[in-house]
Amino acid sequence: MKIDDIYLLLWHIKGVGYKTINKLEDYFNGLENFNELDEAEIYKIPNMSLKTKENIVNYRSSAYLEIIKENLHKNNINYITINNPRYPQKLKNIYDPPYVLFVKGNIDILNDFSIAMVGSRKPTRYGIWCAKKFSKELSSLGVNIISGMAIGIDSYSHLGCLNSKGKTIAVLGSSIDKPYPKENIKLMNDIVESGGAVVCEYPLETLPRPGYFPMRNRIISGICDGVLIVEAGEKSGSLITMDYALEHGKNIFSIPGNINSYMSKGTNKIIKEGAKLITCVDDILEEYDIFYDKTSTFQYKQNIDLSQDEYSVVNSLSKYGSLHVDLICKYTKLHIKDILGILNILEIKGIVTELGNKIYNINNLQ
Structure with missing residues (x-):
């Protein structure tokens, strides 16, 4: 029996x-x-x-192994063991990596550059906006987004990535055939169909339990290159992911929030304790020596042709957020008449929207 088969077999034996x-x-x-x-x-x-010991003796058979493999195949679920070269290399480096990962979707993206986005299950409108904004911007630059597919910030982070036609990874606190929450089954299917992946360490028929979610968080931290806490109360479970990230030596980022909002107490606190304050994707990506080019902070991934001047306008709005037309002129160094014509074209293409009083914003950042 191959070592991969032995790991898979043992992983399905109760008590192991x-x-x-x-x-x-x-x-x-x-x-x-x-x-x-x-x-x-x-x-x-x-x-x-x-x-x-009795369980090991009774179930270490080739017949039981074949039943396991057949059930995985029926559910269209793959597996990789820690011995497999496709196993996430960063996850191997944590204290207690799972010997087996179950994957539905694209296994190969598990080794790509990625940022984890986590936060409250009861986010404010501000938190929802931040989750969508940052996941869209990061994914439009080719960064994969990892989260836990929970209600709240997790879901909005996955959705923001999907809306930008990016790839996202969901790590579950249950088996893939028993996803939690059930209302996110469509989201799970969308993640897989878009080229992303759904991952867990639990064999089929494993229902979610409270203790499984903190363990799930160690995998989120283990696979990613950095963790962004979007919005979290002082006792939010998402801070467990941060604790794992500290243990794993990962960068920790946090978005500041309203000092009067309970849902920002956790994020504001960890900023005071040393997490990097984030107001734009530049703040995250400048920590990494990757493909990111600061001279072009926005890459529009949809099938839309933009001229050089149109790109210049889009990049300015991406970098600085909502801008008055006069500031767009300042940042692009283009004439006001040219800017107005370009903005009109970008509105027709559905890329920008006038918010009123000649202030413009990029639609895909909402």
Whole structure:
């Protein structure tokens, strides 16, 4: 039996997890010949419950392995073990990486550059706006967005990415065939169909439990390159992801909020404690030596042809937010008559909107 098969088999045996597999590998000096071991050898393993040993003896069969693989195939779910080169390399580096990941969708994006976006399950309008804005801007620059597919900031972060035709990764606190919450099943399907991925460490038929969500957060942190806390109260569960990110040595970003809003107490607090204050995507991407080009902060990914002057206007609105026409002239160094003509064309194309009093905004940032 191949080592990948042994990991998959053990991962489905009740009572066996990361620590147990570690113990087995240490005790037997590797698991390559695990299926050929005498039962008596397994019962000699110290510091392991008798029930777990019995489960290992009873279920370490090729027949059980085939049942596992067949059920995964029926549900259109793939798996990768920690031994597989496609396994997320960053996740391997955490203290307790799952030996097996179950994936529905695009496995290969798990190793791409990504930012995790997390926050409250009961966000304010401001929090919703921030989640959509930052996920759209980041994904339009080719950054994958990771979140937990929960109600609230998680969902809006996934949706913002999808609306920008980007790729997003959802990490679940249940098995993929038992997604939680159920009202996000359509979102889950949209993520997969758009080239993203849904990921978990739990075998089929695993229902969500409160303790699974903090464990899910360690995977979110492990896969990503940085964590953005969008909006969070002082005791928000999203701050658990931040704790894991600190442990994993990841960059932590936070969007400041209203000092009178309870839903901003957590984000404002972690900024005071050292998280980087974020007001635009530049603040995030300047921390990384990647493809990002500061001279062009906006890349419109839809199939729309823009002239050089139109790009100049769009880039200015992207970088500075809503602008009066006079400021657009200042930043682009274009004549007012040219600017008005360009803005009219961009409005027709659906790229910008006049908010009133000659103030313009980019539609895809809303």
